[in-house]
Amino acid sequence: MPLGRLVQVELENFKSYRGHQIIGPFHQFTSIIGPNGAGKSNLMDAISFVLGVKSAQLRSGQLRELIYRGAAATANDASTPPDDIDSLRPTTCSVSAVLETAEGNTLVFKRTVLESGTSEYRVNGRVRPYEAYNRALEQQNLLVKAKNFLVFQGDVEAVAVQTPMDLTRMIETISGSAAHAPEYERLKALQNRAADAFASHFSTRRGITAQVKHVQAQQDEAERYESVRNKQRDLTTRETLFRVAATQSRLVRARDRLALHRARAAQAQRALGADAAAQQQRRRDLARAQRDLLTQQRRAKEARRARDGLQPSALRLQTRRTHLEREMERVRREREREAAALAEQRETAAGLTRQLQQMDLTLEAFEAKASRDVRFGEGQITKALVKAYDQTRRQVDGMTESERERLAALRRAERQARHRRDNAMAERDMEQPKLDQVVAALRKHDAQAEALTARYDVAQLALDDLTTRQQEADTERRRLMQTEADLNERLKETQRALVDARDVQQLTARETRQRETLAALTRLLGPGRVHGTVAELGRPVHERDDHALSVLLGRHADAIVTDSKATAMQCIAYLREQRLGQAMFLPLDTVEAPRDLDRNRETVRRLPACALALDRITFDAPFTRIFQMALGNSVICESLDVARRVVFDHKIQVKAVTPDGDVVHKSGLMTGGQRNTIAGARGSSGNRRALARRSDERQLNQLLALRTQLAGEMADIIEAKRNVVPDETFESDRARLQKQLSQIVQEQQVLSSTRSGQVATRDALQARLAELTTAIQQHGSRLAEIENEIREVDAVLYDVEKREFASFCKEAKFKHVRDYEERYLDLNSAMEAQRLALKTQTAKLMHAMTFAQERIDESVKRLAEFDTTLSGFGVSLAEIDAEESKLTEQTAAMDKDAEALEATVTSLTNQVAELEAALQQERKAQAAQRREADALAAQTAVGEAELERVRADLDALFRRCKFEQIHLPLAGSDSDFLAVLASYDAEAEAEALASQAEDPNEEDDMEVDGHPTAARAAEPATEAMTAEIAALEREREALRAQLERMAPVHVKEGNLASAQERLQRSTAASEAARREAKAAREHFQPVRQARFDTFMRAFEHISARIDRIYKLLTASRAMPTGGTAYLSLENSDEPYLEGIKYHAVPPMKRFRDIEQLSGGEKTVAALALLFAVHTYRPAPFFVLDEVDAALDNTNVAKVTNYIRRVVSAHRRFIIISLKHAFYERAQALVGIYKDQARASSRVLTLDLDQPADAAAAPGPGPAASTTLAAAAAPIAAA
Structure with a gap:
């Protein structure tokens, strides 16, 4: 039907709203925004309050608490006049909702809290009782009980996870079917009572009829x-x-x-x-021989262990010998190199000695010549000549001043060049011994490197030899282990054969006792009372089914069939008296076949490759119930796959067995088959008899002999394994050799590092010597050039001096004035310079001689050390030879003792084997006699009992x-x-x-x-x-x-007439009860159908729309179709009596219960349900309080899109939200803010569909005079 619309809400002193305030007008999509604490939820409470929601759901305990209380703070302000204090304390509050109907009429719903604390309801200004007020709301599709017009804060997620019964009650309230519930319950109770009464009378009548x-x-x-x-x-x-x-x-x-x-x-x-004493003596002889054998075996084992204990010592001696021989060879090579170096050093020292001797001779000649020159010049020059020389020298110096300056410069350059050359030569003389020392050290390092290489090779050879011997030991150990495994397997097979043979003997004896017991019972009670075992009474149709039937019969196979329970009790008493063991008895008169025997017969017969076990065995007719009880509905299948299909696929409750013995139980458990085992009665008896025929005395003796032989071979293998060197010894030697190799490598690395430094030093010294040689040559060339220039200048000076000093030289009798100067002026300085040069050369030769002598001494010392080392090696080799000879003698003596002990052990082993064989034969004979005596005693007992x-x-x-x-x-x-x-x-x-x-x-x-x-x-x-x-x-x-x-009973006279009279009375009462039950059912069915139709109309409407709404709310580019949501009834006949399950599956997610969804997914599912419910009985408006708390921006956008899609002129959505996605896409905004000056919540409205210049407008009424722009600041600040 057409819906009205909510125009506005008027509040007066309600909660945080002071005075009279108008909120609205509301558009099709209105968003209420504002900071926390501003009064948004109070607005939600106001709408709920005016629409009749109880105060308990409005966050208030009493209606008085809804009246505005913020005036108390204002009254305390000193600026407030006293006359206004009373006006600041309101005693009543009210909320009005203005609705416009579809016909255009205006409805004003007003609810007021009076001073008495009660509510007053008005419609268009007229006071109405709550029932009339509620009916007026329901006429506008505002259902207070169903709350189809609002969702409180925090309730949206609870809607999705509510119980099925809660969802049923909500739909029943929405649909209106709850109105039929009281009448439905009353008429249903009447119908049940009438039906119970009719059933009671009918049962009584049927009992009386049967009694007659x-x-x-x-x-x-x-x-x-x-x-x-x-x-x-x-x-x-x-x-x-x-x-x-x-x-x-x-x-x-x-x-x-x-x-x-x-x-x-x-x-x-x-x-x-008769033979007990002889057998006892033979056992004592055997025990004595076994003790001797154990003693000799222990001694032989100890001898082998002692001999094996010498092997590690021999191995260590051999390793020491190899190491010493290689070390001796290395030391010999080093000594030869050192001797060659000593000879070379001695030759060098001899040359230096000869040079020193020659230098001494040269120094003596120089001293003699200097002495003669001094004596020759004394007394020949007078003072007048000296004075004349001085005058002439001053004149000549003035004349040749430039030449003398040049000559002085050239002589300075000559001295510098000579000085540099001499320095280079001196440095060369100093570096050359260093180079010789480094070269000698390098030769020593080379020798040490060769020694380390030799030691490394020796250790590596020892490690390779150890590896080879370990591999050989491993190969031998694996061969022995494989042989031991083979012997163990053969021993196990032999032991199993022996056990089987003995088990067959025991089983044969048991079967013999069982047959004898059965024969005795048959003789005592007669063949007509004891029929035999179940296995003997049945025969398989096909031989291949024998094993399957044995598995199915199980413990019933050996059960004894008797004619009656009394016979079975007599048999049990006989077994107890004679102590013949236990047995199972199946009396024919008490055994009952399963009741559901033929339940699966036709179904199994239609299946291929399987049949009932009862159809695969033949037996006499009197024993039918026995086999029906033992086999039941069991099925024999051709294969395990067929058995699984019968039990799992076809769901037939039977036990399925294959010819191999595989079992699929009714419960689904599977048991593996037991091929070639003694299982089942008939099959086991046949197998036992077959084994008994194969296991005769000769075969048993052969198995015993084979076991003894294999045990001896096993002992040899174990002894050989003990003789193999264990891996621990090899690993210990390997660790020692590897440690030695590691140490050698470390020494080589250190030596290599040292040698590298010395090589670098040698190369640097050689390079420096080459540089010095080049510098000496360069300085020599320069010195020659300077000397040539000096000679040229000196020749000019020589001529000038010769000319100017001619008179002086003539008078002093010198050829040239320079002779005078050299003899008398330069003689002393020249002699000192030459003497210093000779002494310097002598000192250098002495230093070189000392260095050469030190090297000779070191070489002699090393040669002595080498000789000492070689002597020590020789002593060690002699000690090793002595120890090896001693070990060889000990090994030979131990081998001789071990061979003697082995011979003794072999002899004793043969003796023990012979005694054991003889004793075994006697035991067998005695066992046969004992079995015969036991059998005769048993027959006597059976005869007495019989x-x-x-x-x-x-x-x-x-x-x-x-x-x-x-x-x-x-x-x-x-x-x-x-x-x-x-x-x-x-x-x-x-x-x-x-x-x-x-x-x-x-x-x-x-x-x-x-x-x-x-x-x-x-x-x-x-x-x-x-x-x-x-x-x-x-x-x-x-x-x-x-x-x-x-089983007759005595009938008293008159019983029949009395029973017929009771039957007539019961028939009349039953007919009256039937008519009453029919009338109650006729009254109940219309009410039931009306409630059903009302409920199902709402359910089908909601169920048809919820999936489409959920798809709209969850659709995305990745999943355009969205998710899936649906409702399911737990009771399709009377759905309002049981729950309704709500399922929602988000896009690209697997199915889960709605409780397991995330918060956002639950919220979307709840909104889909609420929107679907709202479409059935849509209210004029729908208020949602912060339902987007758990939604992200994407889901918020989807919800807003859906709201804008479904809003219309008569469907309005009012959203309280703090998320911009809502209020950005709304048609109008209602801003709630806190007016701190008035201590009141205030309201601003904004129509987003109008132009920007006209958008901000105050709300109607006296309290909305402030523009939205003016109030933006407090809202933003909040």
Whole structure:
């Protein structure tokens, strides 16, 4: 129907809103914004309050708490006049909602909180009661109970995760079907009571009808029962006569067999004790031989261990010898190199000695010449000549000043060049010994490197040899381990064969005892009462099913089948008395087949490659229930796959078995097959007999001999493994050699590093010497040039001086003035300079001589050390030779002792084997004798028990006649049989049995029907007698069963008439109850259908729209179709009685319960549900309070798009939100802010669809005079 619209909301002193304020007008999509604490949620409470929501849901305990209280703070302000204080304390509040109907009329809903704290409701100014107020709201589709017009803050997520029943109640409220609930419950209770009453009367009538029929049948049954009972008495008498005769015949045969068994048992016991002493002596001899063998084996083992203990010592000596020989060779090579270096050094020292001698001679000649020159010049020059020389020299110096300056400069340059040359030569002389020393050190390092290389090679060879020997030891160890594994496997196989052979013997003995027990029971009770085992009574149709049937029969295979439970109890008593073990008995009269036997027969027969186990085995008809109970619904399948398909795919509750023995149980468990095992009764018996035929005495002896042989070989292998050097020894030697190699490598690295430094030093010295040689040559060339220039200048000066000093030279008798100057002026300085040069050269030669002598001394010292080392090596080799000789002698002595002990061990082993074989033969013979004696003793016990059983059977027959009053005629007596048995009591019977036990040959003297039991020649019961007894028993049992089925009761007179009268009364009451139940059902069905139709209309509407809405809210570019949402009913017949499940699957997510979704996903799902519900009974407006708290911007945008899509002129959305995505896309904004001056919430409105210059407008009313622009500052500040 057409909807109205919410125009505006008017508040007066409501919560935080002071005075009268108008909020609105509301557009199709209005967003309410504002800071926290401004009053947005109070606006939500105001809308809820005016629409009739209870105060408990408005965050208030009482209605008084809704009145504005902010005036108290204002009243405390000193600027407030006293007269205005009362006006600042309002005592009432109200909220009005102005709605415009679809017809254009205006409806004003107003709710006021009075001073008394109660509510007053008005519609268009007229006071109305709450019911009328609520009806007026419902006419506008504003359902207060369903709250179809608002969602409180925080409730949106709870909507998605609400229980199914809560969702059902919400839809029932929305649909209006809840209005039918009271009438529905009342009429349903009436219908149930009427139906229960009708069922009670109907059940009573049916019981009375059955009682009438039963009384009539009892009268007829009583007559038939008496006739059958008389016939049964006659058959019982005849059967008892035949049984007494047969029992007397069995008694005679039992006595004869017992006497024979006793004689044979006594003879066997005497034979059993004949060889006990000889066997005991042989066991003592065997024990003595075994002790000697263990002693010798221990001594041989200790000898081998001692011999093996010498091997590591021999290996260490060999390693030491190899190392010493290699070290001696290395030291010899180093000594030879050192001797060659010593010879070279001595030759160098001899040359230096000769140079020193020559230098001494030169110095002596110089000193003699200087002495002569000094003496030659004394006394030849006068003072006048000296004065003339001085004058002339001053003149000449003035004349040749420039030449002298040039000559002085050239001489300075000459001195510098000579000085540099001399310095270079001196440095060369100093560096050359260093170079020689470095070269000598390099030669020494080369020798050390060769020694380290030799040591490394020796250690590496030792490591390679160790690796080879370890590999050989590993190969030998693996070969021994493989041989040991093979021997172990052969020993295991032999042991298993022995165990199987012994198990077969034991199983054969067990089967023999079981067959003997079964034969004894058959003899005692007769073949008609003990039929045999279940496995013997059935035969498989096909041989391949034998194993499967054995698995299915399981423990029932060896069960013994008897004719009755009484026979089974007699068998159990016999087994307990004779201590023959345990057995399972299946009586034919108590065994019952499963009730659901034919449930799966037709289904299984239609399946290929499988059949019921009952169809795969044949047996006699009397044993049908036995095999039905044992096999049940079990199925035999051709393969395991077929069995799995039968149980898992076709869901048939059966046990499926394959021919291999694989089992698939009803519960789904699977059990693996056991091929070639002794399992199942018939199959196991056949296997045991086959194994018994194969495992004869000869094979058992061969297996014992093979086990002894393999044990000996195993002992040899274990001994050989002990002789192999263990890996720990190799690893220890390897670690030692690797450590030695590591040390050598470290020494090589250190030596290499040192040598590298010395090589660098040598190269630097050689380079420096080359530079010095070049510099000496350069300085020499320069010095020659300067000398040439000096000679040229000096020649000019020489000529000038010769000319100017001619008179002086003539008078002084010198050829030239320079002779005078050299002799008298320069002689002393020249002599000192030459003497200094000679002494310097001598000092250099002495230094070189000292260095050469030190090198010679070091070489001599090293040669002495080498000789000492070689002597020590020789001593060590001699010690090693002595130790090796001693070890060789010890090894030879130990080998000789070990061989002697091995021979002794071999002899003792053969002796022990012979004694064991002989003792084994004696044990076998004694075991055979013991088995024979045990069998005879068992036969004697069986005979005694059989005799006691026959006597007990005869006694039981007489007791049965006494208790059941069966009349039997006595031979030779006319008295009644019952009178004779009257004196037959338990004490007399016990005494008779005791006397017969003492003398089993004592005869019974009672004769029945002319057949004396004391006659030894009494003939046994014939087959005809046995057949007659069986026929009479079957006929009697048939009559007994017939009597049991009849089971008559005595019917009193008048019972039938009374029952018929009760039947008439019950029929009338039942008919009246049926009519009442029909009337109640006719009244209930319309109400039920109305409630169902009302509910389903809403459910189908919501269910049809929720998926489309959810897709719109979750669609995206990656997933244009969006997610999936749907509702499902838990009860489709009466959906309002049970829950409704809501499922939402977000895009590209797997299905999960809605409780497991994220917060945002829950919110989107809840909004989809709320929007879908809102489409069924849409209110004129829909208020949502911060439903976007858990949504991101993307989902907020999707929600706003949906809202803008569905809004219309009569559908309005009011959103309280703090997210810009909402209020940016809204059509209008309502801003809530806190006016601190007035202590009140204030309102601003903005129409976003109008132009910007006209958008900001104050809301209508006196409280909305402020523009949005003016209030933007406090909102932004908040």
